[in-house]
Amino acid sequence: MPPLLEDIESQWEESHLQIAGFKTVDFTAERGFVLSFWGGSNMNNKLAEMRSRLIVALDVSDRNDALKLVEQLSPEVGAFKVGMQLYNSTGPAIVKDIQDAGGNVFIDLKFHDIPNTVGQAARVMSRKGAFMYTVHAGGGSKMLQAAADSAAEEAKYFAAPRPLSLAVTVLTSLSQEELSQELAINRSVAEHVVALAKMAKASGIDGVVCSPQELDMVRAACGDDFLIVTPGVRPRWAAVNDQKRIMTPKEAIARGASYIVVGRPILKAESPVEAARKIVTEMAE
Numbered sequence: 696m697p698p699l700l701e702d703i704e705s706q707w708e709e710s711h712l713q714i715a716g717f718k719t720v721d722f723t724a725e726r727g728f729v730l731s732f733w734g735g736s737n738m739n740n741k742l743a744e745m746r747s748r749l750i751v752a753l754d755v756s757d758r759n760d761a762l763k764l765v766e767q768l769s770p771e772v773g774a775f776k777v778g779m780q781l782y783n784s785t786g787p788a789i790v791k792d793i794q795d796a797g798g799n800v801f802i803d804l805k806f807h808d809i810p811n812t813v814g815q816a817a818r819v820m821s822r823k824g825a826f827m828y829t830v831h832a833g834g835g836s837k838m839l840q841a842a843a844d845s846a847a848e849e850a851k852y853f854a855a856p857r858p859l860s861l862a863v864t865v866l867t868s869l870s871q872e873e874l875s876q877e878l879a880i881n882r883s884v885a886e887h888v889v890a891l892a893k894m895a896k897a898s899g900i901d902g903v904v905c906s907p908q909e910l911d912m913v914r915a916a917c918g919d920d921f922l923i924v925t926p927g928v929r930p931r932w933a934a935v936n937d938q939k940r941i942m943t944p945k946e947a948i949a950r951g952a953s954y955i956v957v958g959r960p961i962l963k964a965e966s967p968v969e970a971a972r973k974i975v976t977e978m979a980e
């Protein structure tokens with residue numbers, strides 16, 4: 696007998712809330728995940744949990760390069776982030792290509808438009824079977840609500856797991872000066888991030904993308920059942936590149952990150968597989 700829509704929905708919901716609350720990690724069967732391994736007493740379970748929380752940023756332009764990485768890395772990591780570079784250079788079909796190669800896809804296109812348009816785009820994310828996708832929190836609560844509701848509705852209609860809706864708070868490239876002088880926002884970056892995260896949560900969004908520096912504040916303000924996805928993560932052995940305010944994978948997890956996004960330390964490594972394994976081991980320490 697096929698599962699009830701409500702069961703699929705609640706199973707998916709529960710699995711991710713649990714990741715955020717660090718209670719247990721589980722993954723839905725629909726996406727090839729395995730159900731519940733509790734708590735961390737067993738090192739293999741802990742490694743599997745951390746693996747699921749590592750997202751690789753596929754910042755390449757070529758389809759074959761991307762798929763080669765997915766082939767190598769899908770047993771090692773939880774998902775692959777497809778951003779504007781790869782999506783725009785290869786086209787939307789890259790999402791299915793990655794899924795067919797065994798990867799979960801985080802579609803990071805940062806939607807920001809009127810609620811109806813963003814809602815329709817969120818429906819597409821559901822139909823494409825995205826694991827996560829992003830919208831800009833700056834679009835306001837109606838836009839955020841349209842995204843979250845539409846993604847959920849569409850998934851329910853197709854009896855598929857719904858994608859996680861994530862809001863981007865303040866781009867880490869924006870300085871305090873730009874925020875106040877160019878955007879006329881008269882509060883600190885940190886206060887603004889927390890305010891946007893709270894608005895996103897109240898609008899039904901599952902979590903935010905923010906800098907590791909904001910982890911403590913967002914976790915405190917939004918609670919354990921809210922996802923925090925953070926880039927700007929660098930193992931000590933990797934080059935810093937252009938990231939400014941970095942944190943190690945272990946620190947980011949300890950401070951409340953639900954998922955970490957890592958690009959160049961894995962993509963540019965001599966062996967991406969070894970680099971991913973090393974990061975997972977550090978996360979689990």
Ligand code: C5P
Nearest residue numbers: 752754866867926927956957958959960
């Ligand atoms: O190579 P690296 O680990 O720095 O890649 C980080 C990824 O996270 C990139 O895809 C980058 O665009 C993204 N990102 C970021 N900082 C943000 C938002 C997204 O580094 N504030």
